[in-house]
Amino acid sequence: MAKLLEHVLDAFFGHPRGLPGRIGGAIMARGNAEQEREAIERLAPSAGHHLLVVGHGPGVGLALAADRVGPTGQVIGVDPSATMRQLAAERCTAAVAAGVVDIRDGSAEHTGCADQSIDAVVSVNNVMLWDRQAGLAEAYRVLRPHGQLTITVHRHVLNTSPQQLTDDVERAGFVDVSLHVRPRRMNSPAVDLVARRAVPPVDQRAQPDRRKQRSQYEPGVPRTACAAHSESHPPPGEPAAVRCGRIRRCQPGTRHIFACEGSGRWKYLTV
Known part of the structure; x- marks a missing residue:
């Protein structure tokens, strides 16, 4: 019974697809909106910045980030779900047409971004689906020196301890790592992590x-x-x-x- 339930929910939330995926996307757009806003406000991107949103889902974070970076910036979204990419494209129609938002078939481990081309990487409620070692290595690769990594996730879906997540991020080479477990009403705590790519020493x-x-x-x-x-x-x-x-x-x-x-x-x- 548990396996069957897991399989059913996977079509809604884990690997969204078809009609269940669209329903799951609508639920995520509402349920994750607060964390999406928190993540973008914490980053405070400026006009002209380049952001990468990993596992963008229905595109709430893409739309918020696009408003911040403006026509001179770019927001790249990667998601392995064709259903989520379609929902995000529908939500960000004008920004996609203007070239500010670029929605790609990709994942945390394979973003398709060039080395050191991104000012900030954002992940909202999907780090538990990553191969964490590979995903963090990819984030480090694409970030510019001093670029910021922001991860936020519901505590009840995080498949490791907050301390282990912190250790994994530090092991990947990030510095200035800070983690906060934020209590919320009507939901489990939010685990918020912020880190930066190290600046190479001057030779x-x-x-x-x-x-x-x-x-x-x-x-x-x-x-x-x-x-x-x-x-x-x-x-x-x-x-x-x-x-x-x-x-x-x-x-x-x-x-x-x-x-x-x-x-x-x-x-x-x-x-």
Whole structure:
């Protein structure tokens, strides 16, 4: 009897499919809405960010994230259930048409995202379905340095202890791991975990030799302000960091080159 019940419920919630899957999706959209909102608010994504939603289900979290990242960002959703992908596409029709939401056939273990291309990974009530070691390794691979992993799950469906989940996340290489078991009315506690991908240490030996850099440029020859963007030269004596408004968005190691007119010198700043 227990096996039969498990099989029936799997079609609704575990691996949603067909009419039972659509019914399960409607239940999940209502029952998981609070956790979806909590997860996106905790992340607080900014315009232009790239998010990955693992096991997006009926797409509530996709829609919330799309509103945050705006037309310059992207929200990628992966789910192995064709029924859930269809429900999510119906919920996010405009965002999909605009290219902000990209819904893919995938899983926690196989997202199809490029290395270090994602600012945050979100999972709501599906980590118990992962191969955790492989899923966490995949999340670490696709996250940018200092990118955030957010997992939230009903305590009654989590198939391990909260402490073991924390240990698994740390073992995968994540840092700043925090876990909170949040009591709720009319439901079991929510297990909320947040972690970040580690920032690789700077190898001082790999830093460029500034003396060699200076020898490559001659005073008075116009240059762009940095290797990645076209910026105007600063007036004499103005700090380079003030003039290049995009410095914070450059890739680590980007070299910025500034001409100080009239001084016959170049200023360099590497971020």
